[in-house]
Amino acid sequence: MTLKQLGPDHYAAIAMLALPKRGGKTYEEIAEELGVHVNTLYNWRRDELFQREYKREIVRASADRLPEIFAAIPAHIIKDGNAALFKTLLQANDMLTDRVEVSHNSEESKDIDAIKARLAEFRKRSESTSD
Template sequence: MEEIGAAAGVSRQSIYDWLKEPLFERELKRQITRNTLDKLPEVADSMADAAIQDRNAAAAKLLLQMNKMLTDKVDVVRTDATGLDREELDRRIAEFKARRDGGNTDV
């Protein structure tokens, strides 16, 4: 941090303070991405080799995720197939219980 601060003309503490700022952190990640983007094909090839030759499950998983062939996210959509509201369901349950109990409608 001393060297980075000296190169930027700021104190070491300024660098640490910047690292706590969300805007600075986002821009730093963007710059790292720009600096390494041209190496991604080589990295992906190495991961594929590791997945195959070393039977490395973690490399295989990451490679599949990179290619959007595997995700950890599962979207669940809840639908109300019956179209019944709570009161209607309660009424039907009471009717079922009455039939089960031989006509007794006490719930």
């Protein structure tokens, strides 16, 4: 089943699930509080619309703490030597972009050779007219 829109029960579940460590509750406890079967809760978690709103709620809840998180990252990188975290920090600050591979096209080199030949001809002509 794919959800077409979220109802109050869905948003209540999202609010509880988005809490750090689910607010100390198990899935069973959350389902019981909502009055749904635990399998229903698990099914909601797999739904794309539910997942999207769940992620939005996590971002909303943690947005105020982002400056603290970013301030703490360098100390962790240095202490742990965590290259992956360092890469993430650089990417977040637009200091690192994805590597771009350039392939060599033989037709382009033919064009370059033709341009070089034309330049050589031009040089010869301009040398002969300047004499």
